[in-house]
Amino acid sequence: MYATKGDLVNLLFSYGTLQQDDVQRSTFGRLLLGRADALVGYAQTWLKIEDAQVVATSGKTHHPIVRRTGHANDRVSGTVFEISDAELAHADAYEVADYRRVRADLASGQQAWVYIDARSHNPLLDPRQESTTMNPNDLNSTSPWNLAERAHGMNPSAIREILKVTERPGILNFAGGLPSPETFPVDAMRAACDAVLGGPAARPSLQYASSEGLPELRQWVANEMAKQGAQVSPDQVLITTGSQQGLDLIAKVLLDKDSPLLVESPTYLGALQAFMPMQPKVVSIASDSGGLSLPVLREQLSKAEQSGQRPRFIYLLPNFQNPTGRTMDEQRRNDVIAVCREFGLPIVEDNPYGELWFDAPPPAPLLSRWPEGVLYLGSFSKILAPGLRLGYVIAPPALYPKLLQAKQAADLHTPGFNQRVVAEVIKDGFLDTHVPTIRARYHAQRDAMLAALARELGPTGAEWTQPVGGMFVWVRLPEGVNAQALLPKAVDAGMAFVPGAPFYADHADPRTLRLSFVTSTPEQIDRGIAALAQVIRQATGG
Known part of the structure; x- marks a missing residue:
């Protein structure tokens, strides 16, 4: 041979x-x-x-x-x-x-x-x-x-492809970015459906509706943002079919082929998927434990200014970021706003996890610091249920009409029945008591995850984030261990994670991976992290 x-x-x-x-x-x-x-x-x-x-x-x-x-x-x-x-x-x-x-x-x-x-x-x-x-x-x-x-x-979504591998019975799955189904308010939803279909809104809820969204829901969003220090009019709120649609609309309205676009590194994979069909030039900005690196951002913007290629916007997740779980503190937010104002760089602020804080709420949103320069996305998926596909965009008045036109072309309007059901559920302050139960549940699961990581992965030399809210922990494996190569061994050992590479627009770190802790019990977390530690030790010869 x-x-x-x-x-x-x-x-x-x-x-x-x-x-x-x-x-x-x-x-x-x-x-x-x-x-x-x-x-x-x-x-x-x-x-x-x-x-x-x-x-x-x-x-x-x-x-x-x-x-x-x-x-x-x-x-x-x-x-x-x-x-x-x-x-x-x-x-x-x-x-x-x-x-x-x-x-x-x-x-x-x-x-x-x-x-x-x-x-x-x-x-x-x-x-x-x-x-x-x-x-x-x-x-x-x-x-x-x-x-x-x-x-x-x-x-194709790398995460959804990986999830197919994890469907084997008995796999402890830390790969998905799914909220815990145990938090879904089934009884409240059932009562709200009965109220909508049993009242005067029954037939209107099944009819075509306005593209802007249900007025009561838009007013509720404006009121909630005021509590966070952001003064917005209901007329700036566009109800979307999930916040993912908001990303799609923003891409269609703001990006051309070869348009420069800035993102954190790493960043939310779904945003990259929404932006890439518009064929922009995506530039990653390095980040540290506190979020965006200001020196790198300033350097990139100075280069862009000299070349005449100003980025269309920068996409940021300040709160409990997906995939890293990190949060920008007050000073970093002020500094980011100062640099973006200086260079005239608009911001797309995505905040699907902001209500999932554990000990204290995060600082006020970027929107509250620069209303005319920030597009804000929110979602009901993590605080009610993702199957409703209900989100919203808050846009400066000058930009709102074009987003509305893109929405009209995409799907006419977000399902009116879903909007009315959600409005019925939340109208009397239901979320004020419901969301704290989600926080308490996720807090306990986060604690279990961090304890298991310290016990099992600490001796391996791995590193991980310490999220103060949200759903994810970001792990960096020991030198020489590739997360993608480790995944099939982990699946054989009975657990699954998401390798970090898909979350990078470029220059991926092959040692990184994401763990979701919110759909597993503390006992399952203990067993899953022990299995992960075992395959890491096998890979390193430890």
């Missing part, structure tokens, strides 16, 4: 188990010489291997697998090897039927063979078997459809 130098006529890129010495010896009869490279335009997820022989060879029940996204910012790291035709045939025999071999572009500029997800093959999106370099008109010759260029910026 040994190959001579003259036989090595193929480049094979591996991001998975073909990089392992034992797999190479078993498959090729030798160790391959390779060099680091990256696959461009792909996203990685995981495949459960059912072939016992392959599992025995690799020692893993889950192998990485990639799907094409077509977006240049998506990269999968790995190694490129030179192999012979015979060795390529052996590689084909090793890979299970869920993989297919194609030629693909590498970051180095070379093309190489790579095994991608055969299950996702779609002639509309990927018509050529031997090359995956596409443009929007590269469609199957029998198809009448032509994709828009921006369609290639629409990527």
Whole structure:
């Protein structure tokens, strides 16, 4: 099976188990010489291997697998090897039927063979078997459809792909960003539905409604913001179909192709997904434990000013950020506002977790400090129920009409029945007693998570955040441990997390991961973190 130098006529890129010495010896009869490279335009997820022989060879029940996204910012790291035709045939025999071999572009500029997800093959999106370099008109010759260029910026959610792997019974799942279903006020919702359908609003609740949203709900939002020091008119409130729609509307109204856009690093993956179809140039701003790095922000804005490429806005989550759980303190908020005012940089402030504080509420929102320069997003998902798909945007009067027009074009209006039900639930101060029960529950779960991390991960050299609210803890693994590579081992050990890489617009830290603590009991947290510590020790030889 040994190959001579003259036989090595193929480049094979591996991001998975073909990089392992034992797999190479078993498959090729030798160790391959390779060099680091990256696959461009792909996203990685995981495949459960059912072939016992392959599992025995690799020692893993889950192998990485990639799907094409077509977006240049998506990269999968790995190694490129030179192999012979015979060795390529052996590689084909090793890979299970869920993989297919194609030629693909590498970051180095070379093309190489790579095994991608055969299950996702779609002639509309990927018509050529031997090359995956596409443009929007590269469609199957029998198809009448032509994709828009921006369609290639629409990527699958890495988190939702990972969640498919965690559906195995018995897995302790810390991967999802879901609120605890135990907090959903089922009885209050049932009573509100009966009240809406049993009263004079029954038929109006089932009719088309205004695009702006239910007046009572918009007034409630304005009143709540006043309690936080932000004076807004109900006329500035646009009710959206979840705050995710708010991000989509903002992207449509404010971003053009190649528009500079600033985000924290790391940042909310759903925001990146909403922004990327507009094809902006996303620039990450480094952050520390207190949030955005002001020196880096100032440096970036100075460069932008000199080049005449002023960013359209900066996207921030000041409270209990997803994914890190960190919160900006009072001084950092004032400093961020001062820098943004100085350079004329608008802010999109996303606050889905702000009510989930544990010991003390967070500082006043950025909106209260610069009303004309901040777009604010809020949500009912974390304080009532995400299935209602109810959020809101608070916009400066000059910007509101365009957001409203984008909303009208998108879905006419947010479901009127849902709005009326929520208005009925909250009208008499229900949230004043309901939300504290959520805080108490999440506080106890946070405490259990931090205690388990200190006990189990402390000796490994891992580091983690200490959130004072919200739903997430951000972990940085010991030197040399890759979170994405660790995930299938963790799943085999009975727990799951989200690797941190998808939360970065660029320059991802492969050692990071996110843990959600709100859907697990303290006992489940103890067992899950112990399992995580076990696979970390195995990875480090500790």
